[in-house]
Structure formats: structure tokens, C-alpha cells
Amino acid sequence: MKKNLKKAAVVLSAAGMLAAMAGNAAFAEEEQITLKISHIFVDQNDGQTIGWYRALDEYKEAHPNVTIVEDTADNDAYKTKLKTQLAAGDVPDVFYAWGGGFSSPFVDAGIIENLDAYVENGTINMDAMMPDICNNFYYSDSLYALPLDSFIGVLMCNQELFDTYSLEVPKTMDDLYAVSKVFQENGITPLAMGEKDKWPGLFPFGVIALRYGGVGTTTGLLNGEGSFDQEFVAQSAQELQKLVDEGVFADDCVALTNDEAIEEFKQGRAAMWYSGNWQVGQLSTDSPLAGKLTIVNWPEITGASGDQNAFVGGASACLVASATSEHKQEAIEFMAFMSQHFSDYAYEEGAILPTWNYEGDMELEPYQETLLGLMGGADGFCLAWDTLLDPETADVHSTSLQGIYAKQMTADDYVAAMAAMR
Amino acid sequence: MNKILGNKTAITLFIAPSLILFGGIIFYSIVMSFRYSLLDWNGFGEGVFAGFGNYIKMFQDKVFLRSAANSLLLGVITLFTQLPLALLLALILTSGVKGEGFFRTVFFIPMTLSSVVIGQLWLKIYNPNYGILNSVLGALGLTSLQRNWLGDVNTALLSAFVPIIWQNVGYHMLLFYTSIKSISQEVVEAAKLDGATGLTSAFYIKIPLIKPMIRTCAIFVIIGSMKAFDMIYVLTNGGPVHMTEVPSSLMFSSIFNLNKYGYGSAISIFIVAECILMAVALQKLFRVKDSAI
Known part of the structure; x- marks a missing residue:
């Protein structure tokens, strides 16, 4: 019995290796790259975390040539860790941040990437976003971040x-x-x-x-x-x-x-x-x-x-990209993908109000109707x-x-x- | 053996690991912190050289001065409550009471718990609604004494000190306990024959013989108070309105909440300097006392 099991294991692993090689061959032309991502989605029961990983899994499936390395910490610890990391010059390719005063020193120090050019070349589609949702991400009239929740x-x-x-x-x-x-x-x-x-x-x-x-x-x-x-x-x-x-x-x-x-x-x-x-x-x-x-x-x-x-209220939590990343274009594409899909999925989980136009077909819970109603009639x-x-x-x-x-x-x-x- | 100890290569080899660790991790960090403390720097990009500007600002900052005063107060209070209490417990335990081992373990337990756990425990004790402290006061009919211990600016500081003192009593007790135990039985027996028992024995035999340990503990206590952080962070985080701030908590919030790396580094250098000065001063003080005797 044991022998048979061993044999089976050997055959299976060989098959697995072959499959893996075949898989690699298919994407051989595409360059293998690694993106380092830092964020605060650590609570596995939280709707936002669930939304984030639904989006991330989808991204990974669509981009087998991109390896995502995540670095996570809980909110307060994250802020401390991030600032230490940035002060030491170790900037993740894409990271979670907050608009307004939090990110303004990053902009001044040239740590994060100006996104204007990517809006122009279509990598970021502003028309698919809720109106004025990026108001807190503009510094000297340039866009620097994409929203996660509002x-x-x-x-x-x-x-x-x-x-x-x-x-x-x-x-x-x-x-x-x-x-x-x-x-x-x-x-x-x-x-x-x-x-x-x-x-x-x-x-x-x-x-x-x-x-x-x-x-x-x-x-x-x-x-x-x-x-x-x-x-x-x-x-x-x-x-x-x-x-x-x-x-x-x-x-x-x-x-x-x-x-x-x-x-x-x-x-x-x-x-x-x-x-x-x-x-x-x-x-x-x-x-x-x-x-x-x-x-x-x-x-x-x-x-x-x-x-x-x-x-x-409004949007504050956001994603920003490193200005010194080796793979800027991919990093910005990743960021835009995650911003939009996180908006959809975390919204479906009932964890956030959407920041991008929601095009899914989920039935809204009564409290979500209430919140949308309140938002709709707001003065600002x-x-x-x-x-x-x-x-x-x-x-x-x-x-x-x-x-x-x-x-x-x-x-x-x-x-x-x-x-x-x- | 002497040959090896006289061999310079061997000495270097044996000292090297700890020297590298100390130099690379501690000494280097202190030097770098000092460099940062001379900058007006938000932690990102380039800092601007500001000379001793941060230090001048520090000594004009009311919040900083209060934090320094708070840590000194903690040192004094700890010295005069924690050490006598620890000594008393050690003397009682070594006087041959029943259940010596049991009590020794019980008193030492707080020391084995992490500060965060103790902080959470005391947060519950102090809770104004369901905390045991207010409940007991209520049950005793002392409702006028009930208050919001950590939220009231008049009681917050002392309330935050109590757990810090309580936590370390067991540690100092154990140090005293072991050094009393190591006093030669012959000395104690001889004193007994001369009629010195109980208090007399404690005051004239045991305490004088463990003086070096008391000295060491006093230095530990003072230095520990200068760099107190964890319990304050958990209990009050420096609030309400900066009333319970200590230099370390202020350093932390300056750097990580206010993006003032230069200023925070200046505070950290102050803490290092303060600790070294205190240690040297205390040692001098004890030496003077010794020679006077």
C-alpha cells in the first residue's frame, strides 16, 4: 500500500512539473515581473478584506507573469511601518495611503508617481469613476492617487x-x-x-x-x-x-x-x-x-x-504608486484594476460605498439603499x-x-x- | 588558560561578536539619531540642517517639559514605593513563612506577563462603568471617590503609574530574595545567637549585606522610569490632553504621527543622555555614601 502511494506521489509530482513547464512556455515571451504591494487588509472577516482578495485573485489570474508580493499590517501599525520604510528609501511599488495631509509629504518628497500622464494615455479611466471622488487626491492640480473606498x-x-x-x-x-x-x-x-x-x-x-x-x-x-x-x-x-x-x-x-x-x-x-x-x-x-x-x-x-x-465624508483611503518603481506602467495598471474592482467587490460585501460606477447586478440590502439615498440628497x-x-x-x-x-x-x-x- | 586570555587575537575574537552587535545595532543607531536630531526633517526627502534648533525648541515645549517632569516623578515614586515594598516582601518570604515557594511564584507572575496584557487588565480595573475599582468604591458607599480614573486629568497620571509600579514589584522582590538567600547561613546563625532576630536581623544584618543589590535595583528603577513607554502607550497613549505624556511616548508621536523626525530624534537623544547621566550620578552618589561610612 505504502509503495503504491509513493509511486502515485512520484507520478503526480512529475505530471505537475510537466504542467508547470507547459504553462511557463505559453507565457515565455512575457517578462516575469514582481510587484511589491503594502496594504492594511488583514482582518479576514472584514468585508473590505474579502473584497480586496476577490479583486486580487482576479488580477493574478489575468496576469500570470506578474508575481504579487504583499506586505500587510493593521491600520496603526501600518502607518508606523510605512513611514519608517519610506524614510529608509524602501518604497513598495504600490501602497495603501490616505489623501489630504497624509500623502502630501510623499508628494513633496517625490516618492509617489504623478498620475496625470496615465489619465491622458487611458491607463486610468476617470469617466468610469464617481464624479469628484478624487478631490482629495489632487496636489497642485495633479492627480496622485486612486480611491479605495468612500x-x-x-x-x-x-x-x-x-x-x-x-x-x-x-x-x-x-x-x-x-x-x-x-x-x-x-x-x-x-x-x-x-x-x-x-x-x-x-x-x-x-x-x-x-x-x-x-x-x-x-x-x-x-x-x-x-x-x-x-x-x-x-x-x-x-x-x-x-x-x-x-x-x-x-x-x-x-x-x-x-x-x-x-x-x-x-x-x-x-x-x-x-x-x-x-x-x-x-x-x-x-x-x-x-x-x-x-x-x-x-x-x-x-x-x-x-x-x-x-x-x-468622501474618499480618503487610496492606492498610490512609487515614483521609482522599475515597472511603473504595470504598477499603475495594477492600481487602476484594484481600485475599480475593490470598489465593486467590497461594495457587494457591504463594506464600503462605491468609488467607481457600479455595474454589477447585486441586489442591495435595505441599509445600502438608505445610505445611497442619504448620499443622493446631500448638499456636499x-x-x-x-x-x-x-x-x-x-x-x-x-x-x-x-x-x-x-x-x-x-x-x-x-x-x-x-x-x-x- | 592564562595563555589564551593573554593572547590578543583570542581576546579580539571573543569580544568581536558582541562588539559588532553593540556597535552595529546600538551605537550606530544612537549616532544616526543624533545626526537626524540636527535636521529639520519630515522623514521623507532631504532634511534641512537646523543645528541645535530642535533642542532649543524642545526645552521651550511645554508638553515636552511636562513629559520629562512626569518621568522624573515616576522615578521618584517608584524608588520610594516599589523598592521598599519589594524589600518587605523579600524579607517576609526569607523569614521562613509557610508557602514560601508559592508566594514567590505568585508575586513574580506579573513580571512574566507582557505589558500589553497587564495594561488591558488595568484598563478593565479602571473602567468607569464596570471596572472593579469603581464597583468596590460603590459597594463601600464611597461613591464620591468614584471617578473616571484614566480619563480625569487629575487622576490619570497616578492611575497610569500604579500598574507600572505593581508590575515590577515581583522582579525586584526576586532579586532581593535571592541575594538575601545567598547571605551565608553562618552570619545569620551567629546573629541569632547574639539575640538578633526578626526586625533586628533584617535591619542590621540582612539589609546591610544586600546593599549592592539595592543599589543595582535603584539604578534599574530610575533608568526604567526614564524610558517608560509600553504601559503608558496602552493605558492612556499620553492623553487626556498630554497629561500622561512621558518622553518616549512624545518621541513616538512626534515621529510617527506628526512626521517630525528631527524633533523626535532630539527627544530620543535626550532620553539616552538622561539615562547615562542618571546612571553615572547614582553611582557617584552611592560611592560618596560608601566612603562616608
């Missing part, structure tokens, strides 16, 4: 809790303050917030700034126009301080991480949560909140002169401030806001700190 900030409400206390989902800030009072009296945190991580707290501020200042003014300010000592900035900071003072967030919000805050919301200890739509799919299908979630935009501010139906979008600002100003912004959440700083302190930067 998101919008939404207010997620636990409808069951609202029904229990006969409350309506808030439409205006006054409503928000009113329902918060009722929730507080019943020992429920009105709005979950994990401000230990700093970035979650930028979302409410970001959307309030859009309510007071509007998309155009805010985007202009973040892209370097004028000083932060402006009325709408002060008004937004005051509104945030009021939210904190009125107890809309838990007193301990600066001690909780974002993950812990989500848990508060999932377990019904908090009635609302405001964040990007990344978790909406998972929350509405596979969590204790499935079927109880009402998704709306952040409430309007009566009398404020900005855009009352604008969203925090603007990313959270830390994404667009340079790292140093972004740090002052997020640390000062953390000060407001921790009741250690006032709105005036915030404005003074920001005005000192510009």
Missing part, C-alpha cells in the same frame, strides 16, 4: 430605545438636546463616543462646522485659505462644548476607545452613535441591533448659515479635519478637541490654539 458620517440610532421612551429620532440640534435629556434621566448614554482614540471626536465637530460654515468655506479653510480665527469655527467649538456640558456624551468618553464605545451602543447602553458608515453593514445584519437601526444624517442647526444636509461632503490638515495642525486640532471632551479646555481655548497655527 464613506459618509451617519447618526445611527437604536430605534428600540427611542420607542421605549416614545421619542423621535432627532431632526434638529434642539431635538437632540431634548432626547438626550430623557435618555440621561433613564441612565442611558445619549451618544456613544470613544474619545481616547481622538479621531472619533472629530466627527461631530466636523459635521457641526459644515452646518455653520458650509462645505465650500470649510474645505477652503482646511486647504489653507485664511486663519482659523473665524466665526463659524468658534460657533462650532461652542456647539461642541454645549454638547459636552449638556451630557450628550458620557462623562467617561475620553477614557473609552472607539471599540469600547461601539460596544456600549451595541449593548443598548448608549442610544446613538455617530461615525462613518463602515460598521453599518455589520451592525444592521449581524449584531444585537440588527433590525433596530435607524440611520440618518446629523441633525440640522436651526438658523445656522452653512449646509444643513452636508455630510462628513467634507472629510474629517485631521485628514485634510497637515499632521501638526491636525494634532493641535484633535488634542484641543479632546480637551473640550475632557472638560479641560473651552471653545475659546480651542480657537486660540488653532489660530496660533494659522
Whole structure:
């Protein structure tokens, strides 16, 4: 028996070698190349990861002459690793990055490739993309990155809790303050917030700034126009301080991480949560909140002169290519392929909002219909401030806001700190 | 044997591996960091030479000064709580209590866990909603003492120090324990015959005899505090509002969050210099004390 098995193994491996040789012969004319790719898709259960690998497998099948070498790390570790790697001059051919302030030093240092020529020669088909989706990837009017996902900030409400206390989902800030009072009296945190991580707290501020200042003014300010000592900035900071003072967030919000805050919301200890739509799919299908979630935009501010139906959001996560790659054309083709197919597949997984025109025939889940509906009627979008600002100003912004959440700083302190930067 | 030890080639050969490792990995990095610290550099492309600009900026930076003060405070607190506690435990364990081996292992367990695990454990202890600390305070009717330990700027720093101190008590206890155990039994017996038991024996026989170990531990503790990082990173990440920042955490965020490589390198050079100075100063201090006796 053993002998037979051995024989079989030998025959099989020989056959395998022959097949492999035949396969190589077929593509002998094509040059074998290797592309080094760095990205953050590590969580195998995440819809984005599933979408990424569906696209990658398809690419590999279509390009047998290209060997893809992946280097991955989780989000925060990735940022640290990437910066160390780039500082040492070891640039992957294609890598995951973020638009706005994150990639601007790469552009200045000439690390990443200007994509204008590839748009011109048709390697990148801008017409197949959602309109204006690349807004955050232009530096001095040149395109440097292709989008991976886009998101919008939404207010997620636990409808069951609202029904229990006969409350309506808030439409205006006054409503928000009113329902918060009722929730507080019943020992429920009105709005979950994990401000230990700093970035979650930028979302409410970001959307309030859009309510007071509007998309155009805010985007202009973040892209370097004028000083932060402006009325709408002060008004937004005051509104945030009021939210904190009125107890809309838990007193301990600066001690909780974002993950812990989500848990508060999932377990019904908090009635609302405001964040990007990344978790909406998972929350509405596979969590204790499935079927109880009402998704709306952040409430309007009566009398404020900005855009009352604008969203925090847009495209930030992106792919960029090395300016020193040995196989630039292939790298850009890979990037365009992945950007487009990731958009389709991760969207089908319910993990993102599409960045390219979706041409698949998937049936949409109700929450996806809701999100698309919200996006359709929007006044405009603007990313959270830390994404667009340079790292140093972004740090002052997020640390000062953390000060407001921790009741250690006032709105005036915030404005003074920001005005000192510009 | 003497022949080999006198042979220069042999000496070079034996020293070479560690010298190369030390020189290549540690010394080279420090020299490079010093070079970077003189640059105004965002980590990509070319840096601009800025002389000692980063160092001047550093000593004018309120956040940095607070971080340095925090690490000094940690050093002092650790020195005066952790070491006495470790010594006390070691003395009790060596005085022949029941279950010596068991307690020795128990006290040492925190040391075997990774800092991240301990950090997570203490995060749960401090959690304002379901943490054991607030629950116990509540059960005792001390609700006025309940607070958001790591989120409140008044308590965050001390709350972050407690796990750091707690974690290493076992380590120092073990060092003290072994050196007390290595005191010759004859000395202890002789003291016993002269009537020195319990406290007298501890204060006049054991503690004086393990002085070198106490010295070593004091240096470990101070240096360890200067470069504290992991626990702070897990517990508070320097927040809220930079209240719990230590030089290492500030260095990390300067380089990796703010793209200020030059400035971060200057902080790292400060940490190296501070540690060396402290070690030298402490050794000098102990020597002066010794000669005084």
C-alpha cells in the first residue's frame, strides 16, 4: 500500500512539473515581473478584506507573469511601518495611503508617481469613476492617487430605545438636546463616543462646522485659505462644548476607545452613535441591533448659515504608486484594476460605498439603499479635519478637541490654539 | 588558560561578536539619531540642517517639559514605593513563612506577563462603568471617590503609574530574595545567637549585606522610569490632553504621527543622555555614601 502511494506521489509530482513547464512556455515571451504591494487588509472577516482578495485573485489570474508580493499590517501599525520604510528609501511599488495631509509629504518628497500622464494615455479611466471622488487626491492640480473606498458620517440610532421612551429620532440640534435629556434621566448614554482614540471626536465637530460654515468655506479653510480665527469655527467649538456640558456624551468618553464605545451602543447602553458608515453593514445584519437601526444624517442647526444636509465624508483611503518603481506602467495598471474592482467587490460585501460606477447586478440590502439615498440628497461632503490638515495642525486640532471632551479646555481655548497655527 | 586570555587575537575574537552587535545595532543607531536630531526633517526627502534648533525648541515645549517632569516623578515614586515594598516582601518570604515557594511564584507572575496584557487588565480595573475599582468604591458607599480614573486629568497620571509600579514589584522582590538567600547561613546563625532576630536581623544584618543589590535595583528603577513607554502607550497613549505624556511616548508621536523626525530624534537623544547621566550620578552618589561610612 505504502509503495503504491509513493509511486502515485512520484507520478503526480512529475505530471505537475510537466504542467508547470507547459504553462511557463505559453507565457515565455512575457517578462516575469514582481510587484511589491503594502496594504492594511488583514482582518479576514472584514468585508473590505474579502473584497480586496476577490479583486486580487482576479488580477493574478489575468496576469500570470506578474508575481504579487504583499506586505500587510493593521491600520496603526501600518502607518508606523510605512513611514519608517519610506524614510529608509524602501518604497513598495504600490501602497495603501490616505489623501489630504497624509500623502502630501510623499508628494513633496517625490516618492509617489504623478498620475496625470496615465489619465491622458487611458491607463486610468476617470469617466468610469464617481464624479469628484478624487478631490482629495489632487496636489497642485495633479492627480496622485486612486480611491479605495468612500464613506459618509451617519447618526445611527437604536430605534428600540427611542420607542421605549416614545421619542423621535432627532431632526434638529434642539431635538437632540431634548432626547438626550430623557435618555440621561433613564441612565442611558445619549451618544456613544470613544474619545481616547481622538479621531472619533472629530466627527461631530466636523459635521457641526459644515452646518455653520458650509462645505465650500470649510474645505477652503482646511486647504489653507485664511486663519482659523473665524466665526463659524468658534460657533462650532461652542456647539461642541454645549454638547459636552449638556451630557450628550458620557462623562467617561475620553477614557473609552472607539471599540469600547461601539460596544456600549451595541449593548443598548448608549442610544446613538455617530461615525462613518463602515460598521453599518455589520451592525444592521449581524449584531444585537440588527433590525433596530435607524440611520440618518446629523441633525440640522436651526438658523445656522452653512449646509444643513452636508455630510462628513468622501474618499480618503487610496492606492498610490512609487515614483521609482522599475515597472511603473504595470504598477499603475495594477492600481487602476484594484481600485475599480475593490470598489465593486467590497461594495457587494457591504463594506464600503462605491468609488467607481457600479455595474454589477447585486441586489442591495435595505441599509445600502438608505445610505445611497442619504448620499443622493446631500448638499456636499467634507472629510474629517485631521485628514485634510497637515499632521501638526491636525494634532493641535484633535488634542484641543479632546480637551473640550475632557472638560479641560473651552471653545475659546480651542480657537486660540488653532489660530496660533494659522 | 592564562595563555589564551593573554593572547590578543583570542581576546579580539571573543569580544568581536558582541562588539559588532553593540556597535552595529546600538551605537550606530544612537549616532544616526543624533545626526537626524540636527535636521529639520519630515522623514521623507532631504532634511534641512537646523543645528541645535530642535533642542532649543524642545526645552521651550511645554508638553515636552511636562513629559520629562512626569518621568522624573515616576522615578521618584517608584524608588520610594516599589523598592521598599519589594524589600518587605523579600524579607517576609526569607523569614521562613509557610508557602514560601508559592508566594514567590505568585508575586513574580506579573513580571512574566507582557505589558500589553497587564495594561488591558488595568484598563478593565479602571473602567468607569464596570471596572472593579469603581464597583468596590460603590459597594463601600464611597461613591464620591468614584471617578473616571484614566480619563480625569487629575487622576490619570497616578492611575497610569500604579500598574507600572505593581508590575515590577515581583522582579525586584526576586532579586532581593535571592541575594538575601545567598547571605551565608553562618552570619545569620551567629546573629541569632547574639539575640538578633526578626526586625533586628533584617535591619542590621540582612539589609546591610544586600546593599549592592539595592543599589543595582535603584539604578534599574530610575533608568526604567526614564524610558517608560509600553504601559503608558496602552493605558492612556499620553492623553487626556498630554497629561500622561512621558518622553518616549512624545518621541513616538512626534515621529510617527506628526512626521517630525528631527524633533523626535532630539527627544530620543535626550532620553539616552538622561539615562547615562542618571546612571553615572547614582553611582557617584552611592560611592560618596560608601566612603562616608
